[in-house]
Amino acid sequence: MPADLWIANTVCDLIQGDVREHLPLERIPLRGDVLGLGTTTSLDNGELTFLHQEGGDTTIWKSEASSGGIHALRAGDGSGHFPYVCFSGDATAVRTPLDPAALGDTTGRSLQELVGEAIALMRRDGALPEAPIYGLRLLSRWQGLVITVASKLCMGQQRRNTAIARSAASEATASRSIYQLLQHYRLAPRDPGDPADPVRYLGRSLRWECCGFYDTEPQTGRVTVPQPDAHLHLHGCSTDLRYGGHLHHEHPESKLAQVERLVLYPLRRIHSLASDLGVDGLRYHDGAVQFRVINHGGLDVSDVGVAVVLDDRYSSHRYLRLPWLAAGEAEAFSVPLTLAPGRHRLEVIADPQREILERPELQVNNRELLEVEV
Numbered sequence: 001m002p003a004d005l006w007i008a009n010t011v012c013d014l015i016q017g018d019v020r021e022h023l024p025l026e027r028i029p030l031r032g033d034v035l036g037l038g039t040t041t042s043l044d045n046g047e048l049t050f051l052h053q054e055g056g057d058t059t060i061w062k063s064e065a066s067s068g069g070i071h072a073l074r075a076g077d078g079s080g081h082f083p084y085v086c087f088s089g090d091a092t093a094v095r096t097p098l099d100p101a102a103l104g105d106t107t108g109r110s111l112q113e114l115v116g117e118a119i120a121l122m123r124r125d126g127a128l129p130e131a132p133i134y135g136l137r138l139l140s141r142w143q144g145l146v147i148t149v150a151s152k153l154c155m156g157q158q159r160r161n162t163a164i165a166r167s168a169a170s171e172a173t174a175s176r177s178i179y180q181l182l183q184h185y186r187l188a189p190r191d192p193g194d195p196a197d198p199v200r201y202l203g204r205s206l207r208w209e210c211c212g213f214y215d216t217e218p219q220t221g222r223v224t225v226p227q228p229d230a231h232l233h234l235h236g237c238s239t240d241l242r243y244g245g246h247l248h249h250e251h252p253e254s255k256l257a258q259v260e261r262l263v264l265y266p267l268r269r270i271h272s273l274a275s276d277l278g279v280d281g282l283r284y285h286d287g288a289v290q291f292r293v294i295n296h297g298g299l300d301v302s303d304v305g306v307a308v309v310l311d312d313r314y315s316s317h318r319y320l321r322l323p324w325l326a327a328g329e330a331e332a333f334s335v336p337l338t339l340a341p342g343r344h345r346l347e348v349i350a351d352p353q354r355e356i357l358e359r360p361e362l363q364v365n366n367r368e369l370l371e372v373e374v
Contacts, residue, residue, distance in 0.1 A: 003091040003222075003367055005133055008151055008299055009084045011233070012221025013357055014039060015035050019083035021299040021357055024326075025060065026075050028085070033092045034058040035135035035211055036267060037223075037235040038085030039150045047149050047245045048073075048085060049235040050211045052137070061237050063244035066330045068185040068202050070237055070244035076352075078212075081159045081300065086213065086223050088135055091265045095129050100187060100259045108143070111249040112232040115308040117268050118262055131216075131266035138210040138234070143255035145206060146199060147236075148182040148244035185245065186253070187238070199253075203244050206257070210236030210247060213267075222270070273298035277325075277350040278365035281332075284346060284372045289337050291348050291368065293322060294330040297358075301325050307352040308335050311345050339374045346370040 008023040020039065028034070034057075036050040045065040052058045060073045098118050100106070106114055115136060122128035184199040186192070191201045211236030213223040220226065225235040237244035248254055276297035283290050287307055295301060304325055308318040318335055325331055349367040351358075356368070 002091075002183065002305055003094045003265060003267050004089050004269045004271060005086060006137070006273055007086040007222055008038075008082065008273040010053070010222050011084065012226045013083040015221075019357070020304075020355060021297075022081040022083055022302065023273060023299055024081055024086050025034060025073055028060070028087050028325075029089065030058040030060070032057060032090030033095060034088055035091055035137070035213070035267075036060070036085060036087030037233065038082045038087075038093070038225075039214055041081055041083060043151050048237050049237050049244055050087065051212075051237060052173065061241075061244055063149050063237075065183050066149065068149060068183075068200075068243045068245060070241060072363075079200050081136055081206045088265065088267060091135060091267070094265050094267075095263055096122065096265065097261070097263045097359070098122060101260075103259060106259045107257055108255055111140075111234070111247075111254075112214075114256075114259065115232055116270075119214065119264065122173065122264065128264060129266050131268045133267045134214045135214065135265035135267055136210075136212055136214060136234075136263065137265075138208075138212070138236075139239075139260040140208050140210065141257040141260060142187065142208065143257045144253055145187040145208070146248040146251040146254050147187070147243070148248050149185070149245040150182055150334045167306060173185045182246075184248070186241070187243065189342075205238035205240050205242050207239045207260075208236040209239055212236075212247075215276050236300050252358070275299050275301050275356050276362045276365075277301065277304065277356060277358065279348050279368040280365075282348055282368040282370045284337075284339070284370065287336060287338060289335045289346055289348070290333065291330045292330045293350050294323065295325045295327050297362070298327055300327055301356055304351055304356065304371065305353055306333070307347075307349045308337070309347040309349065310337065310339075312347075339372065341374050344372045344374065346372055 033052045038048040040046040044361045047063045049061045061070045063070045185202045186199045218224045218230045234247040279296045281292045303321040306320040
């Protein structure tokens with residue numbers, strides 16, 4: 001039975017600028033073995049790790065940018081709105097374990113290369129079907145490990161408009177790896193004791209339970225950083241449940257000691273959760289422009305702009321802000337507007353500055369026109 005993967009925004013969306021689209025925790029089904037990872041909001045930064053209890057369900061653990069510490073998220077606690085998150089359904093049926101002995105001595109080897117080797121080995125033996133993305137669960141021990149935790153979603157000065165407007169700041173930032181812009185922490189047998197070291201020492205917790213994804217087409221930026229050789233994106237928690245975050249496994253000071261357990265999951269169907277704003281019900285009645293803004297998409301949206309334009313005079317348009325609009329919900333507006341006698345053209349535009357991520361074909365319903373005779 002194929003396992004599905006849902007992606008709310010993408011890593012590529014996240015690193016291009018602030019994301020105003022969010023998926024609530026309550027909409028992620030956590031029954032059974034659910035794989036996933038993600039990032040929390042810019043107001044409450046952190047990384048998400050999906051840990052499964054054998055014979056039970058899955059819990060999402062959030063790591064804190066300020067300390068590297070973790071806590072379990074619970075529905076209704078107010079902290080569960082994710083601008084980027086990807087998750088599977090219950091993948092128990094496609095769970096495919098690998099005997100770590102088949103990989104030989106893993107000490108000091110590249111984790112990404114080991115996972116790629118494991119996939120190739122199991123594919124060759126007919127134990128693993130071909131898939132665009134493989135989920136994985138990993139129990140690992142480390143000689144030393146560097147983790148990162150998101151500390152600002154817009155990643156410094158990287159912005160969506162760098163393609164058309166550049167500055168010295170954005171050029172300098174864009175030339176650096178995304179992981180250089182995040183909060184770094186070090187796990188090691190002992191504290192290096194260097195006060196000038198920008199990588200903060202956390203402790204000796206070197207055994208980690210991890211969940212992540214191996215993308216066969218990483219340049220798409222679906223679940224990994226959009227670079228040709230960045231196949232593996234892995235989040236985890238130390239087994240003593242003290243620390244968590246993104247495993248910076250490619251960092252020169254991350255040294256693998258042993259792979260204790262590796263389970264792969266072929267994810268063959270991928271679904272995108274997108275935003276889709278719409279305007280409908282536009283009319284002029286009793287000296288007011290009346291209309292609704294609807295969220296047809298699969299994500300909640302925040303801080304949505306709405307413009308009311310009379311007779312194509314954009315310089316004098318009325319502008320509204322909608323703080324939050326959940327998926328499937330609508331907000332009705334009535335904007336007082338006195339019209340002089342004659343014929344007028346009214347236009348209402350949701351998200352006129354294109355700050356919400358919508359595919360071009362979904363932007364058609366963002367505006368509605370009305371001809372009015374007074």
